[in-house]
Amino acid sequence: MTQTLPMHDVIIMGGGLAGLTLALQLRQRFPDIDVLVLERRAHPVPHAAHKVGESSVEIGAHYFDTVLGLQGHMDSAQLRKFGFRFFFSEGRHDIENVTEIGASRYLSTPSYQIDRGIFENHLGQVARARGVHFVDHALVRQIALSEDNGLHRIAWREGEGANARTQEAECRWLVDACGRAGLLKRKLGLAQDNDHHAHAVWFRIGERITLDEWSQDADWRARCQPQARWLSTNHLVGTGYWVWLIPLASGSHSVGIVADPALHPLDTMDSFDKAMDWFRTWQPRLFDALDGQRHLLQDFMFLRKFSYGCKQVFSDQRWALTGEAGLFLDPFYSPGSDFIAISNSYICDLVAHDRDGRSLRARAQLYDQIYHSFYESTLALYEGQYPLFGDPEVLPVKVIWDYTYYWGVLSQIFFQERLTDLATLGLLREELQHAQQLNRAMQALLRAWSAHTDKANAACMLDQAALPWFATLNASLRQPRDDTPAFLARLHACIAQLRTLAHQIHAHACQAHPALAAEPPGQAMARLLALPLARVPVNRSAEPMLFAVD
Numbered sequence: 001m002t003q004t005l006p007m008h009d010v011i012i013m014g015g016g017l018a019g020l021t022l023a024l025q026l027r028q029r030f031p032d033i034d035v036l037v038l039e040r041r042a043h044p045v046p047h048a049a050h051k052v053g054e055s056s057v058e059i060g061a062h063y064f065d066t067v068l069g070l071q072g073h074m075d076s077a078q079l080r081k082f083g084f085r086f087f088f089s090e091g092r093h094d095i096e097n098v099t100e101i102g103a104s105r106y107l108s109t110p111s112y113q114i115d116r117g118i119f120e121n122h123l124g125q126v127a128r129a130r131g132v133h134f135v136d137h138a139l140v141r142q143i144a145l146s147e148d149n150g151l152h153r154i155a156w157r158e159g160e161g162a163n164a165r166t167q168e169a170e171c172r173w174l175v176d177a178c179g180r181a182g183l184l185k186r187k188l189g190l191a192q193d194n195d196h197h198a199h200a201v202w203f204r205i206g207e208r209i210t211l212d213e214w215s216q217d218a219d220w221r222a223r224c225q226p227q228a229r230w231l232s233t234n235h236l237v238g239t240g241y242w243v244w245l246i247p248l249a250s251g252s253h254s255v256g257i258v259a260d261p262a263l264h265p266l267d268t269m270d271s272f273d274k275a276m277d278w279f280r281t282w283q284p285r286l287f288d289a290l291d292g293q294r295h296l297l298q299d300f301m302f303l304r305k306f307s308y309g310c311k312q313v314f315s316d317q318r319w320a321l322t323g324e325a326g327l328f329l330d331p332f333y334s335p336g337s338d339f340i341a342i343s344n345s346y347i348c349d350l351v352a353h354d355r356d357g358r359s360l361r362a363r364a365q366l367y368d369q370i371y372h373s374f375y376e377s378t379l380a381l382y383e384g385q386y387p388l389f390g391d392p393e394v395l396p397v398k399v400i401w402d403y404t405y406y407w408g409v410l411s412q413i414f415f416q417e418r419l420t421d422l423a424t425l426g427l428l429r430e431e432l433q434h435a436q437q438l439n440r441a442m443q444a445l446l447r448a449w450s451a452h453t454d455k456a457n458a459a460c461m462l463d464q465a466a467l468p469w470f471a472t473l474n475a476s477l478r479q480p481r482d483d484t485p486a487f488l489a490r491l492h493a494c495i496a497q498l499r500t501l502a503h504q505i506h507a508h509a510c511q512a513h514p515a516l517a518a519e520p521p522g523q524a525m526a527r528l529l530a531l532p533l534a535r536v537p538v539n540r541s542a543e544p545m546l547f548a549v550d
């Protein structure tokens, strides 16, 4: 490498979702910062058939529309998501006669269905307009990390054919946002496996899948206002798998199957024709919708084991990993963008400390620990849980639990801008650890409960919008930032609510199946609920929080 090289404050390798949003966040926080983003693909990228990661949930959505200031684009160029929706439609053509979980109306806090091609083109343009050096068609090939307080160096190949050139530069901060290519992860030996073995296949079809028209039953159609279930992330669920249906603003629809290989091996679905045969057996109503549209297929992809961890993502040596270059969990609740929002926010804060000349050592380590604890507790929602996805008695309760945990803990910390407030998080340590233990115990209880149920698939809608406390929890995310005492009170109230919900789930499951109370998961939950935690008490006489099902 040559000696005098262009120098940047931050070089981001990979200009996908994580890399471009980090560049915007950095420029927003430090108007004078010099950021170079290198992206292998040439822009503009294609619409629709570009990448997965199309459904956003509240944290990711808030990061895009509010933190990065992209509200105008989200409203005008993407689709407002009609929440999540689940149908126990395995083997069925009559979708109106199966259990549906979802909201009958929009809840307050928005989320979006994102056409990744449209979004990344927009992010590239905004990045350039906001002063980021964004170079597309640039493949990073060499990395030399500084081992002292010096600069990192990288080399990349820009352009193609006779015009291709090798370029080099130095930087104070080097961020790997190159997705599954995992440049820094490979170089530093940071790969870490996990025990979640699910696989996925997906494709886009150049036509809307208007699930609302799958039944002529007027009452079923009128259950939702607007009558636009197609705008939801629809999950067609069965034991060991779920199918996603995600509409895209470009007019296409994204379809995927995510499955536990022990129950639905990948070789039963790893081509479009095989996936169609699979739908014919397991989700025949979707097969009917797609069969006449085969000529509109836009792409087909699969990933054998998509979930993995990473030993370290933030370093005081001024490197970091964000997005899928670090870790990835599972798309069931679409947490990919959330984790990008969280890691990017930590990276911005580390850069801020570095610019102020403050030591990074303790902070980088603590952010890494907190980020990993978010990963661990989110992984518990998925790992080993696919067998119960086909249980219409247990999955609706799991969805309510998982959302109460997500909106009540992680989302509050993010929306209230407390991610990097280590002093306040320290004051909540005991309660946050308890919430984590409670979540683990709940996931085990749900598994044990599902072993007892009849899997009754009632013809009904379990309407999340009709649970007042649930809609209120969702709305609470949009409240203004609290001062510290009010934030502590907010988190205590949320965790107390979580404990009360745990108590009601435990009581409900054990009443229906008394043997459960004596099994280890039933006993473990009872022990946790008996702990006298003064700031987060269980309210044993609270109004019922669960769906009332006859």
Ligand SMILES: Cc1cc2nc3c(=O)[nH]c(=O)nc-3n(C[C@H](O)[C@H](O)[C@H](O)COP(=O)(O)OP(=O)(O)OC[C@H]3O[C@@H](n4cnc5c(N)ncnc54)[C@H](O)[C@@H]3O)c2cc1C
Binding pocket: 013, 014, 015, 016, 017, 018, 019, 038, 039, 040, 041, 051, 052, 053, 054, 055, 056, 057, 060, 138, 139, 140, 141, 177, 178, 179, 180, 181, 183, 200, 202, 256, 303, 306, 322, 323, 324, 325, 331, 334, 335, 336, 337, 338, 340
């Ligand atoms: C099956 C599945 C479904 C998913 N569904 C969802 C969902 O619904 N919602 C959600 O939020 N998340 C979802 N995700 C996760 C989502 O895909 C990721 O969170 C997101 O795409 C990661 O963005 P990224 O920027 O890290 O990676 P990418 O978007 O892959 O960007 C990485 C970029 O780096 C570039 N690159 C690679 N190598 C180099 C190199 N050597 N030099 C320069 N550039 C390079 C690539 O061209 C690419 O553009 C899903 C993931 C999977 C596997």
